[in-house]
Amino acid sequence: MTLLAVEDLSVEIGGARVVDGVTFRLDPGERVGLIGESGSGKSMTALALIGLLPDEAQVRGRIDFDGRDIVRLGEAQRCRLRGDRIGMIFQEPMTALNPTMRVGRQVAEVLQRHRGASRSQAAARTLELLERVEFHEPDRIARAYPHELSGGQRQRILAAAAIACSPALVLADEPTTALDVTVQARVLRLLARLVAEEGAALLLISHDLAVVSGMCDRLLVMYRGRLVEQGATARVLERPQHPYTRGLLATAGALDGAARGSVLPTIPDFLEVAL
Amino acid sequence: MSKGPDALLEVRGVSKVYPGRGERRQIQALDDVSLEVRRGETLGVVGESGSGKSTLARLLLALEQPTSGEILFDGAPVSGRRERELEHLRRNVQVVFQDPMGSLDPRMRIGTAVSEPLRALGIAGDRKARVAELLEAVGLPPEAASRYPHEFSGGQRQRIAIARALAPRPTVLIADEAVSALDVSVRAHVLNLLNRLIADLGLTLVFISHDMSVIRYMCTRVAVLYRGRLVEEGPTDDVYADPHDAYTRSLLAAVPRLGRQVGEPELTAEVEV
Numbered sequence: 001m002t003l004l005a006v007e008d009l010s011v012e013i014g015g016a017r018v019v020d021g022v023t024f025r026l027d028p029g030e031r032v033g034l035i036g037e038s039g040s041g042k043s044m045t046a047l048a049l050i051g052l053l054p055d056e057a058q059v060r061g062r063i064d065f066d067g068r069d070i071v072r073l074g075e076a077q078r079c080r081l082r083g084d085r086i087g088m089i090f091q092e093p094m095t096a097l098n099p100t101m102r103v104g105r106q107v108a109e110v111l112q113r114h115r116g117a118s119r120s121q122a123a124a125r126t127l128e129l130l131e132r133v134e135f136h137e138p139d140r141i142a143r144a145y146p147h148e149l150s151g152g153q154r155q156r157i158l159a160a161a162a163i164a165c166s167p168a169l170v171l172a173d174e175p176t177t178a179l180d181v182t183v184q185a186r187v188l189r190l191l192a193r194l195v196a197e198e199g200a201a202l203l204l205i206s207h208d209l210a211v212v213s214g215m216c217d218r219l220l221v222m223y224r225g226r227l228v229e230q231g232a233t234a235r236v237l238e239r240p241q242h243p244y245t246r247g248l249l250a251t252a253g254a255l256d257g258a259a260r261g262s263v264l265p266t267i268p269d270f271l272e273v274a275l
Numbered sequence: 276m277s278k279g280p281d282a283l284l285e286v287r288g289v290s291k292v293y294p295g296r297g298e299r300r301q302i303q304a305l306d307d308v309s310l311e312v313r314r315g316e317t318l319g320v321v322g323e324s325g326s327g328k329s330t331l332a333r334l335l336l337a338l339e340q341p342t343s344g345e346i347l348f349d350g351a352p353v354s355g356r357r358e359r360e361l362e363h364l365r366r367n368v369q370v371v372f373q374d375p376m377g378s379l380d381p382r383m384r385i386g387t388a389v390s391e392p393l394r395a396l397g398i399a400g401d402r403k404a405r406v407a408e409l410l411e412a413v414g415l416p417p418e419a420a421s422r423y424p425h426e427f428s429g430g431q432r433q434r435i436a437i438a439r440a441l442a443p444r445p446t447v448l449i450a451d452e453a454v455s456a457l458d459v460s461v462r463a464h465v466l467n468l469l470n471r472l473i474a475d476l477g478l479t480l481v482f483i484s485h486d487m488s489v490i491r492y493m494c495t496r497v498a499v500l501y502r503g504r505l506v507e508e509g510p511t512d513d514v515y516a517d518p519h520d521a522y523t524r525s526l527l528a529a530v531p532r533l534g535r536q537v538g539e540p541e542l543t544a545e546v547e548v
Contacts, residue, residue: 037458038429151324180323181485185529188537207458210531237534251463253533255488260495260511261470267460 002064003028003168003201004049009061009071011044011053018044020225022061028168031195031202033212033233035248036222042205045222046173049203050086051078066168084114087162087200089191091174093154097146103157104130104142110164129160132197134190152183156190163194170195173205188215209252213237221245243270282347283447283479284312284335284368289344291330291503304330306503307344312447317473317480319494319511321487321526326500328483332451335481336370337361366396369440371433373452378436379424385410385435386420392442409438413468430461434468441472448473449481454489466493487530491515499523 004026011019019041026032036042047053049063051070063070066085070078082088090096098106107129108122117125123142130138133156146154155175162170172191176184192215195202206212212219219236221229221244229242240246247270254264289308295301305327312318312335322328333339334346337353345354348364369392372378379388389409390402407417413434424432433453440448450469454462466489473480482493490497490511497514499507499522507520518524531537 037460181487181531182323182525182529184531185537188531192537208531209459210533210535211537213533214531214535214537234534247460249533251459254463255492256532258492260492261474263467263470264463264492266463266467 001028002026003030003066004203005062005064006045006049007062007064009045009048009063010059011041011048012058013044013054013056018225019048022222022225022227024220024227024230026169026201026203029199029201030218031192031204031216032218032220033216034203034205034220034222035207035209035212037207037248039224040222041225042222043173046171046203046205049171050082050088051075052082080114083110083161083167084165085168087165087167087170089155089158089162089170089172089175091177093151093158094146096158097154099146102143102145103149103154104138104144107142107157107161107164110161114165125164126160129164130157132163132194133157133160150183151179152187155179155187159187159190159194163198163200166198167200169201169203170198171203171205174207175204176211177206177208184211191215209248221248246270281314282311283314283349284481285347286310286331286335287345287347289331289334289341289346291327291334291339292342303503305334305341308500308503308505309344310498310505310508312479312481313496314446315477315479316496317482317494319490319497320481320483320500321485321490321497322500323485323526325502327503328485328500329451330503331500332370332449332481332483335449336368337364362396366398366443367445368447368449369443369445370449370451371436371440371453373455376424376429376432379432381424383423384420385422385424385427388424389420389435389439389442392439396443398443405442406438409441410435412441412472413438428461430457430464433457433465437465437468437472441476444476445478447479447481449483451483452485453482455484455486462489469493487515487527499526 002025006022006024009019009022010017022045034042048059051073053059059071104126107126111117111122111125126142127138130141135141176187179187204212204215213233216233219233220227223244229236229245236245240249247267250265251267258264287309289305291305293302293304320328320331334341341354345352347353353364386406389406393402406420410417410419415434454465457465472478482490484490494511497511498505501522507514507518507523514523518527
């Protein structure tokens with residue numbers, strides 16, 4: 001059974017093809033990492049999945065999720081999917097959260113909008129969710145405004161909102177990129193635990209190969225708008241097929257192994273061999 | 276701290292306090308930090324947000340003054356000096372910041388930007404030739420001089436920022452998160468370039484970063500800052516192999532590594548964040 005099937009997805013913005021013929025599938029409960037550098041098209045692919053591409057974007061192909069094609073859904077139907085069947089976490093929680101609203105209210109709103117919960121039901125359920133994202137004083141946190149919390153705490157609030165409606169898929173786009181490394185470790189562990197508890201699938205998008213490989217069963221590698229490689233994480237790490245993946249692995253891994261000051265491999269070293 | 280004869284920059288018992296105003300609380304950015312940068316070494320300063328590492332960079336550059344303690348460059352105190360008394364420091368200590376878009380004026384041609392330190396410091400000579408030489412040193416063609424910052428990629432802009440920093444022939448280069456905003460592949464290019472320049476020009480490097488892997492690769496000695504305090508300092512290989520401080524241990528354990536599952540290493544000194 002397939003939860004998400006992306007078929008020959010292409011996105012053009014202003015005449016530039018930013019996503020080019022991308023095809024992949026996600027099974028229920030599967031954890032998949034989408035990796036690429038700036039301009040690879042990974043974030044545009046993510047935005048297409050939740051129907052949040054800019055208006056001028058031209059989308060072709062299919063995105064079948066839960067038996068519906070997201071590309072052809074109207075905005076109202078997409079809106080019902082987001083936050084309900086698809087939970088989302090983005091890089092910058094400060095922009096994803098409303099700065100003038102207490103964070104507890106923002107989690108509760110998701111429950112009211114998608115689950116028809118009453119205000120008091122939603123407030124009670126919010127406290128449970130805040131506990132699940134490891135806040136020891138959920139009452140106090142619920143009353144805080146976003147600017148009163150640290151980056152890691154804000155990201156945990158978004159995680160609480162993302163799982164509020166028990167989604168089938170959690171889409172996390174660079175969720176820890178703006179965080180300190182010790183905070184990142186904690187947020188990643190939390191995210192792994194939450195998707196496991198929910199039985200949700202995870203699509204984790206990142207430029208950081210070490211982060212995605214530590215979290216995901218399967219990897220998708222994007223380069224210049226194309227999906228150049230996909231496979232089980234261990235296979236991709238041990239036997240990368242595409243020259244770009246080989247280059248990415250060599251550059252990402254080199255820092256930890258390279259002798260101090262020795263010349264680091266760069267991706268063109270690999271692509272030139274291939275071209 | 277014992278002061279070696281080869282200490283180029285000395286930080287002696289430096290604290291920096293930013294006074295609170297209105298609702299803003301007072302911040303102790305640095306708390307009694309003593310450290311020396313030795314001639315010709317590559318010193319890493321590692322820390323997370325709020326560690327005080329960027330404050331330390333600004334103090335070393337004499338862009339700010341310490342609240343207490345003092346900083347010496349080449350044996351002479353820097354703290355409390357007037358701008359015209361800082362010429363020796365300004366020539367010799369240059370910096371590359373994280374975001375070259377923020378430090379390159381978008382309306383200024385690359386050639387003008389790269390030669391700016393020469394004008395500011397009143398260094399005579401054929402500036403056009405010097406710009407071409409600097410651009411070549413960082414792997415850019417001489418034609419780049421007549422173009423604008425937006426015409427370049429992030430990695431190229433960081434090369435331009437390095438060329439500008441090298442213009443007055445400094446002895447010390449301070450790199451403050453200089454490769455943190457770059458893709459891994461571009462980062463490798465810039466690190467290779469930095470290493471070549473350090474070797475060719477005999478530069479002393481102060482490499483400030485949150486990234487433990489980059490610090491290990493670049494630096495022979497490392498200083499770890501945590502909440503404004505220097506918690507550990509020593510040869511990089513020793514600190515990484517046998518960290519004495521609990522925070523250093525948790526920092527090293529938190530670094531994601533290829534092929535290691537998330538959640539495997541338990542952090543030893545996790546703080547509520």
